[in-house]
Amino acid sequence: MKNTFNTPTFSELFPNEKRFTKILREYLRYHLHKIWCSSECYGLNDYLANNPLWARLFKQDLYRFNTLLETYCNKKFNKKERLNAIITHFNCAEKLFGSAYCNQLVEDREICLITLNDEVSIYLSINQIDPLEGFFSLNIQNNQKEHIYDSSFTFLSKDQLLISSIQGPNTEFSQSLIKSATKQLYGVRPMFMLVNIFKLIAQYLNLELLGIHHKNQAKYRWNDHSKLLFNYNLFWQENGGTLNSNNYWRLPTIVEIKELSTIPSKKRSMYKKRYELFEKIEQELKELW
Structure with a gap:
């Protein structure tokens, strides 16, 4: 059976947030980013479905998915560059350090x-x-x-x-x-x-x-x-x-x-x-x- 990985829901990304203003702001931001990055979300989900090691890393803390939706290391990265940077990092880590x-x-x-x-x-x-x-x-x-x-x-x-x-x-x-x-x-x-x-x-x-x-x-x-x-x-x-x-x-x-x-x-x-x-x-x- 093929592994799957789905884009985390808002409540999965922010399970402990109680402040109403913060929740509202992040909720709107989450849905806007999810729509804007829909193609990239599919790409990362597919990568994680085929790479269970790194899917396990994300499942330890689903907030890590925000690296695709918001920022990853370099604020100048656009959404495609973020996806490429995330996948490149994991592929290089396995190659350099070993699985x-x-x-x-x-x-x-x-x-x-x-x-x-x-x-x-x-x-x-x-x-x-x-x-x-x-x-x-x-x-x-x-x-x-x-x-x-x-x-x-x-x-x-x-x-x-x-x-x-x-x-x-x-x-x-x-x-x-x-x-x-x-x-x-x-x-x-x-x-x-x-x-x-x-x-x-x-x-x-x-x-x-x-x-x-x-x-x-x-x-x-x-x-x-x-x-x-x-x-x-x-x-x-x-x-x-x-x-x-x-x-x-x-x-x-x-x-x-x-x-x-x-x-x-x-x-x-x-x-x-x-x-x-x-x-x-x-x-x-x-x-x-």
Whole structure:
């Protein structure tokens, strides 16, 4: 019997929403988008019917269907581009990671990629913050399973990886978490460590590494952009990025290593441990896929 997958109903997408104004606004938006994207809905339903692994991912949280109806990673994507980007991501994930690994990721929701030291580890996760920014994320967690930093991403093609969001903790202990992690990472701030991990992954898988343009980021709104406190364009420039013709920031895939002799003597030991950590990450990545 052929598998089927149907476009989720409004109540399935927003099962817990109680605010009347919010429900009314989302209800109207849902039906308008569903009509406008009817052909693309059919295309995604057909893809998921034929790819039960990814159908399972959607059934875990049907809100993920809004990636087709509203936004997926890049606000400039039109409805056809969103459909293509979603399907491309899943196809590339299976090709690059392998079907068994993807099955494990969907089943467990997260996989520990690398234990950096006794305190912090790198995880590959199903993005639990907002799927509109990407289905997958890399994150740094401590031993208490607290997320120190998250970064969602998508595969744009078989040889392109787009970092689509960077997000730190949002608790009263945020600063102490970041400070502690920076110390554990030998002076590398967690958000920069995530970019370094992406660089090493892209290098190993022979991918072009890209960063999202600030105004194309999924959460960007022209009328309340001040709420998006993190400036992606400045951050990518700090990481050696250059803006390409497609309005993505092209990032280098080589992790910067300075000659120890050029580093002040009192910091030399810290940098040596940092570079040893990068070597450890590089070696362990090669054993994953």
